Amino acid sequence: MIPKRRSTKPDKVIIARFMSEEEIAIPATASVKLDRAALVANWNALNEMSGKAKAGAAVKANGYGLGARDVVRHLLDAGCDDFFVANWQEAREIEDLTAGKASVSVLNGVRDADMSFALQSSAKPVLNSLDQVNRWQSSNRPCDIMINSGMNRLGLNVADLNLELFAGMSIDLAMSHLASADEDGPQNGEQLAAYTAGLDLVPHQRTSLANSAGIALGSEYHFDLTRPGLALYGGIQRPELAAVIRQVAMPQAEILQVRTLHIDDKLGYNARYVAKQEHPVAILAMGYADGYLRGFSDRGIFRHEGRELPVLGRVSMDLIAIDLTSAPDLKEGDWVDCDYDLLAASAQSGLSQYELITGLGSRLSRYWV
Ligand SMILES: *Cc1c(COP(=O)(O)O)cnc(C)c1O
Numbered sequence: 001m002i003p004k005r006r007s008t009k010p011d012k013v014i015i016a017r018f019m020s021e022e023e024i025a026i027p028a029t030a031s032v033k034l035d036r037a038a039l040v041a042n043w044n045a046l047n048e049m050s051g052k053a054k055a056g057a058a059v060k061a062n063g064y065g066l067g068a069r070d071v072v073r074h075l076l077d078a079g080c081d082d083f084f085v086a087n088w089q090e091a092r093e094i095e096d097l098t099a100g101k102a103s104v105s106v107l108n109g110v111r112d113a114d115m116s117f118a119l120q121s122s123a124k125p126v127l128n129s130l131d132q133v134n135r136w137q138s139s140n141r142p143c144d145i146m147i148n149s150g151m152n153r154l155g156l157n158v159a160d161l162n163l164e165l166f167a168g169m170s171i172d173l174a175m176s177h178l179a180s181a182d183e184d185g186p187q188n189g190e191q192l193a194a195y196t197a198g199l200d201l202v203p204h205q206r207t208s209l210a211n212s213a214g215i216a217l218g219s220e221y222h223f224d225l226t227r228p229g230l231a232l233y234g235g236i237q238r239p240e241l242a243a244v245i246r247q248v249a250m251p252q253a254e255i256l257q258v259r260t261l262h263i264d265d266k267l268g269y270n271a272r273y274v275a276k277q278e279h280p281v282a283i284l285a286m287g288y289a290d291g292y293l294r295g296f297s298d299r300g301i302f303r304h305e306g307r308e309l310p311v312l313g314r315v316s317m318d319l320i321a322i323d324l325t326s327a328p329d330l331k332e333g334d335w336v337d338c339d340y341d342l343l344a345a346s347a348q349s350g351l352s353q354y355e356l357i358t359g360l361g362s363r364l365s366r367y368w369v
Contacts, residue, residue, distance in 0.1 A: 028364070028365035029253065029254045029256070029285035029286075030251065030252065030253040030254065030284070030285050030286040030290060030363070030364050030365075031251070031252055031364055031365040031366065031367060032066070032249050032250065032251050032252070032360055032364045032365070032366045032367075033249070033250045033251075033252055033337075033367060033369060034066055034067075034070070034248060034249055034250075034366055034367065034368045034369070035246070035247070035248050035249075035250070035368075035369060036074050036368050036369065038234070038246035038247060038248045039071065039074055039075070039232060039233070039248050040074055040075070040077070040078045041246055042231060042232050042233075042234070042244075042245055042246060042248065043055060043057065043075055043078050043080060043228075043232055044078065045244040045245065046212065046215055046226065046228045046231055046232065046244075047079075047080075049215050049216065049244070050210075050215055050222050050226040051219050051222050052219075052222065053210075053222035053223055053224055053225055053226050054081065054082070054224070054225055054226070055080065055215075055225075055226045055227075055228055056080060056081070056082030056083060056084060056103075056208075056225050056226065056227050056228075057071070057072075057075050057080050057082070057083055057084070057227075057228065057229070057232055058083075058084040058211070058227055058228065058229030058232075059071050059072055059075075059083050059084065059085060059090075059094070059229075060084060060085045060086040060090060060107065060229070061086065061090075061358050062090070062093075063233075064229060064230065064232075064233045064354075064357045064358050065249075065291075065357055065358040065359065065360045066233060066248065066249055066357070066360075066366065067366050068085070068090065068093055068094055069093065069094060069097065070366075070368060071232075072094045072097050072098065072102075073097060074368075075232075076097065076098075076101060076102060080102065081102050081103060082102060082103045082104075082105070082225055082227075083098060083102055083103070083104045083105070084104075084105050084107055084227055084229075085104060085105070085106055085107065085123070086106070086107050086108050087106060087108050087114075088106055088110075088114050088117050088118060088121065088123070090106075091104050091106050091121055091123035092117070092121070095121065095122060095123065098122065098123075099122040100122070103124070103172065104122065104123035104124070105123070105124055105125075105126050105144050105172075105173065106118075106123050106124065106125045106126060107126050107146075107154070108126075108128075108154070109125050109126055109127055109128040109129070109132045109146075109154070110125035110127070110132055110135060110136060112135065115135065119139060119141065124141070124142045124143050124144060124172065125143050125144070126143070126144040126145070126146050126154075126173075126175065127143050127144065127145050127146065127156075128146045128154040128155050128156065129154075129156065130156065130160060130165075133145075133156070133165060133166070133169075136169070137168070137169060140168070140170070141170070142170045142171070142172050143169065143170070143171060143172070144171065144172050144173035144174070144175060145166070145171055145173070145174050145175070145202050145204065146175055146176065146177070147161070147174060147175065147176045147194075147195055147198035147199075147202065148176070149176040149177075149190075149191040149192075149194035149195040149198065149209075150179065150187065150190055150191045150194050151176075151177055151178070151179035151191070153177070153179075154177075155176065155177070156198075158194055158197055158198040158201070161198055161201035161202060162201055163201060163202075163203060166202060166203055169203075171202065171203055171204045171205065172204070172205050172206060173204065173205070173206050173207070173208050173225065174198070174199055174202040174204035174206075174207055174208075175207070175208040175209065175227075176191065176194075176195040176198065176209050177209075177211065178191055178209065178210065178211060178213070178214045178217075178221075179191065181210065181211055181212075181213035181214040181216075181217055181221075181237070181238075182213040182237040182238055188214075188217055188221070191209075192209070192220060192221065195209055206223075206224040206225055207223035207224045207225070208223055208224060208225040208226065208227055209221055209222075209223050209226075210222060210223070210226045210227065210228075211226075211227055211228060211229060211230075212228040212229060212230045212231035212232070212235065212237055212241070213230075213231075213237040213238050213241075214226070215228060215231070215241075216237075216238040216240035216241055230342075230353060230354055230357070231245050232248075233248050233249065233342075233357050234246060234247045234248040234249060234341070234342050234357070235342045235343075235353040235354070235357065236342065236343045236353070237353065242343075247340070247341050247342070249340060249357060249360065250337055250338065250340055251286065251290070251292065251337075251338040251340050251360065251364060252335050252336065252337050252338065253284040253285050253286035253302075253320070253335065253336060253338065254284070254285050254333065254334070254335050255282040255283070255284060255285075255330060255331065255332055255333065255334045255335070255336065256283050256284065256285050256319070256332065257282070257283045257332060258280060258281070258282050258283075258324065258330065258331055258332055259280070259281060259283070260278060260279070260280050260281075261275035261278065261279055261280075261281055262275060262278050263275055263276065263277060263278060267281065267312055267313045267321055268312070268313035268314045268316065268321055269313070269314040269316060270314060271313075272297065272298060272313040272314050273298070273312040273313035273321070279323065279324070279325045280323075280324040280325065280328050281312060281321050281322065281323060281324055282309070282321070282322050282324050282330060282334075282336070283319055283320070283321055284302070284319065284320045284321075284322060284336065285318070285319070286318070286319070286320055286338070286364075287315055287316045287317045287318040287319050287320060288315050288316070288317055289317045289318055289361055289363065290318075290360070290361035290363055290364050291356075291359035291360040291361040291364075292315060292320065292338070293315065293349060293351060293359070294314060294315050295348075295349035295350045295351055296311055296315050296320075296345075296348060296349050297311065297313065297314045297315050298310075298311060298312065298313065298314075299311060299348045299349065300315070300320070300338070300339065300345075300348060300349070301338075301339040301348070302320075302322050302336045302337060302338050302339065303336065303337045303338075303339060304327050304330060304334070304336045304337070305327075307326040307327045308326055309322040309323055309324060309326065309327060309336060310322065310323050322336065340356070342356055342357060
């Protein structure tokens, strides 16, 4: 017998709430402006730098926080054919865009718990362990193989590889991942050698080693397919990339209040800033809950039409104070741009470029121009 529902009332209340939320727009108080032309130019530049190899795109972590679906749409239009996500939820998120159009690889591989979804998905797992190989072997479905060339994160050890292991499997990419491509030490060469040795022991259609920084290491590292992530979104991990990579994401916030500080007035939590002279400040609708972390306290920079507006005192959860000395005309309701060039912002805040881009909070509305 189907249990009788207690009441239909709660549903009605919920529906009414949704409807009214749809009818009355609430404009954002802080957002991230995303530059489609810059994203596409970055992919084209990385594809060019990849020489004979084709560039794919890492779109894991919701397209490094920018919105995987929009990133995938723009990169499909640009000609990108290969996407990399971390898990099957992320594969499902873009499946209607990629199915039949592009290859999607799931970097974390496949667990037992993923099998029912994975077996009917158009994405393929990157098999990282012997258990994962066994799990996938009888499926007769395509997969990729990750070779551990020395990072010792995910991947099959070269010593465990042999051609029989993969009997009957349809392997597209035999890949590996560089641990220190942003540095010039010996590890890159060691990993290149280990990966190359591993390739003889994995039947495959295509090869792939380089992430963004790896692309700048030169043609020996390019193989058939490169896998840039960070650089697509404006990150610069090696000086060779500085000339070609453009900023993609620019946070912006509305001014909620303008006030004048007088000599010796204290500002913000713990009074980290004390005014030495009279000057105007603005309070912005953004804070560390939006990913603008406290490392930017006293260091971050906002701008309005080129005028520099330094962050004063501690960044709060939802609010930031900036100096309006150079822009005393600004008032409540005006918007200012956050200096979020990833290389510079990383130096300012002590956070990595990866943390800066993936950390932009979900409270910030995102819009593409
Ligand atoms: C994240 C990731 C990439 C992209 O790396 P970036 O440094 O962001 O370019 C490529 N390959 C694998 C296996 C990854 O996990």
